[in-house]
Amino acid sequence: MFWDVPSIPRSAAERHEKGIHEFANRSRIDSATKEPVLNLRRYRLLKIFSMALLLLTAAGTIGFHFIEGWSWFDSFYMVVITLSTIGYQEVHPLSHAGRVFNVFLITTGVVLVLLLVGALTQALLEFELVKVFGRRRMEREVANLKDHYIICGAGRVGHSVARELSLKPCPFVIVESEEKSVADLDPKWLVLMGDAASEKTLRDAGIDRATGLVAATTTDATNIYIVLTARGLNPRLKIIARASEERAEKHLKTAGADVVISPYAAAGHRIAQSFLRPHLLDFLDIASDRSGTFQMLIEEVRIAQQSALAGTSVGTSGIHHNFGIMILAIRRADGETRFNPEAPEPIHAGDTLIAMGEPAQLAKLEMLAARAATARS
Secondary structure, rough: OOOOOOOOOOOOOOOOHHHHHHHHHHHHHHHHHOOOOOOOHHHHHHHHHHHHHHHHHHHHHHHHHHHHHOOOHHHHHHHHHHHHHOOOOOOOOOOOOHHHHHHHHHHHHHHHHHHHHHEEEEEEEEHHHHHHHHHHHHHHHHOOOOEEEEOOOHHHHHHHHHHHHHHHHOOOEEOOOOOHHHOOOOOOEEEEEEEOHHHHHHOOOOOHEEEEEEEEOOOOOHHHHHHHHHHHHHHEEEEEEOOOOOHHHHHHHHHHHHOOOHHHHHHHHHHHHHHOOOOHHHHHHHHOOOOOOOOEEEEEEEEOEEEOOEEEEHHHOOOHHHOEEEEEEOOOOOOOOOOOOOOOOOOOOOOOEEEEHHHHHHHHHHHHHHOOOHHOO
């Protein structure tokens, strides 16, 4: 494999297209309506009250200095004990003009201090409520996920996997125990805080309803434990694990991982291929890019049991004639792969077609592959 990110099944039947679109739409709505960490209006009020209090302190210092003739420090000290309502005696006896000025200072200062304390208290309370309700809302969304992917670890590998899945889009949830690792993630992604090696955390992430799991933490020992726990909770789950060292690959396979990928080995392979087969590598990178910048993509298309394509052949299916799509290979349900299939090659239910074509035509082919035979035009 030339890609840095593990390959995830993308067939229409497995993704349940309707659920995925609902997931994508819900994520966009949530990100658009999500409250900021600190309400902007509240922030402006805090800023205004703080600036007003500073200006009042400066005005009071200047006033006492020129009205009473006190030193700058004595004037400033008088303002501080007045605004803080400590109740110390006056620094020096006040004249009539000084007392009038002090009444204005006390009235204005106490009002500003109360407003500032009230705004600050409300902002902190709002911040805590947003965190609590935001966490509960995310837990509800995770509880509603089905046929999704669980990404254990929000490091560079986990972040890259999440970004690729979000481009499809595919429903997923990230499990991470470190708050600092979550800070750089896209705010519309679902994140569950907890230990990914814990049965409770994986159950909270919906492992019994999940399609796949990625063990992408930074330590091989943790990944092995995650794989062991996940395999015990869901024997049908497809598990892809990250391995930092070569000797860990064997243990991860033994623990139950279906695919083990080493980022360092993959990077070395990619560098070597950049020297040996640069044009092929560029083509594969472009053809697997989901950003929409290239007109031809390589995609997996799974033939559902009741598909209109099941029971046809490469030639009679009309895939090339109707959609302009090339079938590069057919992956049989038993694991056999037929490369460059000819026109008579049969297409069975459960087969996976490796096809190359325009994104819009590939989407139509995926719909046809999942559609019942009675709906075939």
